[in-house]
Amino acid sequence: MRRPSSSSDQPILDIHGLSLLRETAILRDIDWTIGRGEHWVLLGANGSGKTSLLSALTGYLPASSGTVALLGRTFGAYDWRELRKQVGLVSSALRQRVEDGETGLEVVVTGKEAVVNHWGPVKAADRKKGLALLSRLGCRRLADRPWLFLSQGERQRVLIARALMADVHVLILDEPCAGLDPAAREEFLGFLQKWVARPDAPTVILVTHHVEEIVPGFTHGLVLRKGRVIASGTLEKTVTRAVLSAAFGARMGVSRRNGRYALKIG
Numbered sequence: 001m002r003r004p005s006s007s008s009d010q011p012i013l014d015i016h017g018l019s020l021l022r023e024t025a026i027l028r029d030i031d032w033t034i035g036r037g038e039h040w041v042l043l044g045a046n047g048s049g050k051t052s053l054l055s056a057l058t059g060y061l062p063a064s065s066g067t068v069a070l071l072g073r074t075f076g077a078y079d080w081r082e083l084r085k086q087v088g089l090v091s092s093a094l095r096q097r098v099e100d101g102e103t104g105l106e107v108v109v110t111g112k113e114a115v116v117n118h119w120g121p122v123k124a125a126d127r128k129k130g131l132a133l134l135s136r137l138g139c140r141r142l143a144d145r146p147w148l149f150l151s152q153g154e155r156q157r158v159l160i161a162r163a164l165m166a167d168v169h170v171l172i173l174d175e176p177c178a179g180l181d182p183a184a185r186e187e188f189l190g191f192l193q194k195w196v197a198r199p200d201a202p203t204v205i206l207v208t209h210h211v212e213e214i215v216p217g218f219t220h221g222l223v224l225r226k227g228r229v230i231a232s233g234t235l236e237k238t239v240t241r242a243v244l245s246a247a248f249g250a251r252m253g254v255s256r257r258n259g260r261y262a263l264k265i266g
Contacts, residue, residue: 018066044224088163111165
């Protein structure tokens with residue numbers, strides 16, 4: 001299949017009226033458009049529908065109604081197995097599936113075919129590209145190090161390189177700081193801030209419960225509550241006391257200093 005067009009006036013992602021109905025409504029009437037040059041944060045409490053929305057936009061969970069389009073290609077009209085290759089996903093579930101003996105480079109090259117755990121020798125062209133991606137992410141030193149001996153933060157960088165192996169247009173970071181201690185979290189967030197500032201970075205969607213993880217460079221937010229969008233737009237409009245209090249069902253205060261947010265309950 002021909003690679004999706006990258007016309008500058010075409011949204012990266014365009015979702016309209018998306019609903020997922022099973023025994024109950026999981027998502028209802030979701031509208032979400034991501035333009036070029038935007039980096040988004042997806043916020044919501046447990047059970048708000050974040051995981052289901054990610055599954056819908058990667059084609060793993062068919063919609064009951066509505067449309068999902070990536071780079072102008074609509075699910076159902078195009079082979080979503082091919083369109084899915086334009087979306088990279090970094091999640092704790094993926095991190096746990098990697099075998100301890102896999103080297104950093106072997107993990108990266110599996111991203112080309114969207115498989116987990118490498119088998120057989122690494123092709124010369126894949127090795128060259130994989131090493132270039134590790135260098136681009138500042139972790140070339142991890143190429144020959146076994147997965148068992150990588151820190152959680154190092155594993156996240158390797159998995160991002162793996163996602164980029166397929167030349168993705170969208171990179172989803174699903175709670176990337178889960179399991180990181182405070183020092184490792186800040187180190188990773190510092191890396192993420194530099195990454196989203198790069199002009200060659202793909203569109204990044206950060207999924208989190210914690211506003212403290214929103215670093216400068218992210219531009220927009222989508223906030224879910226019980227399967228519905230309660231706020232969408234710039235961070236100034238979405239990361240507010242009123243919106244977050246409604247999203248998490250508790251009275252909250254929000255402050256911002258030096259481009260970073262802080263949350264206070266009560």
